[in-house]
Amino acid sequence: MDPLDSRSLQSAHAAVRPAGFDAGSALCQPSDWTALLGMPPLNASELQALQGLVVQHWVPAGSFVFTRQQPATQLYAVLDGSVGLGLARADEPFHLERTVRGPQWLDLASAWLGAEHAQDARAINDARVIGLPLQPLRSLLMRQPALQERLLVALAGTVHSLTSVTHGLMHKDAERRLAAWLLQSCEAVGERQGRVALKERKRDIAAQLAITPETLSRMMRQLNRKGWIEVQGYQVQVLDLPALREFAGD
Amino acid sequence: MDPLDSRSLQSAHAAVRPAGFDAGSALCQPSDWTALLGMPPLNASELQALQGLVVQHWVPAGSFVFTRQQPATQLYAVLDGSVGLGLARADEPFHLERTVRGPQWLDLASAWLGAEHAQDARAINDARVIGLPLQPLRSLLMRQPALQERLLVALAGTVHSLTSVTHGLMHKDAERRLAAWLLQSCEAVGERQGRVALKERKRDIAAQLAITPETLSRMMRQLNRKGWIEVQGYQVQVLDLPALREFAGD
DNA sequence: CGAACCCTTGATACGCTTCAACAAGAGTGG
């Protein structure tokens, strides 16, 4: 057995916890916008206009940012903390499909369609979330097409990412999906090596890979047996990056 | 066994085939733009600007509109015919992931990311395809934010559709995915009944549902045994719409 | 007519889930 240095994830998550829950205390920073909308920082007028629209919430861990079948009137983004997108059933425990770790867009699409949200969004940690009400945003964007283009690019990024997920689900088995996921969340250490710090419970990672926690555990072990990774609790060392890439495929 | 009235799909497809392959012969109509960009028809200046940019191709069945790892410089749409998005491997036979039947957008996202196309696009029938070169389009959209907003909404639709696909792949078994697919491509006939005319080979439908043709056949039979559908070749009668909806789930 | 497709059906094999049991921390309260 490998010695499991199971530092609780709780402690890691606690770092994010806000001091208080005042709605308007820690406002959106320019750096937040850059993270959401890309590199050329916003100019003064764009920044001011957005700050005028934005609604900020602190969402305590476990409660919902929005729920399915609730009409979408805002664009949502997560600034700090992480929020899970998935399906809450009366049956429970909340079937996670994707986690969004701030700063990142949460749901850019539903509001534009005048539709209901397609998924439930539930805070995993205490999270700082912003919403941009669609109606005033639209008239702003009519005057600021450069800003609109940035949103368009962000939406294109979502499409790209979703396409890659469906591709994986369609053509890759569990082991390959895990390999691909590790590569994607891996920071290189040397030429052939890398390191992954797992930032969620393994069962949540499993849910996003559409496998059970049991299978995730077994697949980790299999990759380990092949000599490609080393697992110690929530730290994964990638020993053979090229082999893993080759195995994960497209 | 049910009598399979297997009228060849070839004949159905042939209806779309163009008379000749002149590049500029049958230009993009205003109705095409409405189909792509939604209901309020374009005004004269928008229409003229777009027509000035658009590049139209006739793509014969079997050849590629674009291929993976080729830099994306245009937005693509299919006007007539149908194009498959998927993965072409040297190993062959082209692994289909999604078919796009005109008029519909084919790839709105890749170009905006300055990335390569994520999938190969291959004409299933002879298809009429248009491309909008990104660079000139961008400067146009800066002057026509209303047009840009329409693109944004179209992109949001793609996200919505992809989200639904991944949800299905993650949480539904083959039979339920088929039920959902039937409902989605079903036209109502009465209160409880409906009709689906299959417009592709069954193996292509199977590929989109991420199952084998053998399984598709079996699942069709199972839904039939439950008394919910009646299959005759490429015509499917839905006998019990509510039951099918209930079964397909979310 | 044979060749090349397509869809179907049956038998078998495999991947992954499910169910059950267990070990290791973390939080709680006596």
Next chain:
DNA sequence: CCACTCTTGTTGAAGCGTATCAAGGGTTCG
């Protein structure tokens, strides 16, 4: 401090869902 519970991850055995392989029938086309 220890006993207790809750949660998480791990491991093994059994079972379901779907793929794979092989065979056969129906159409279309040369």
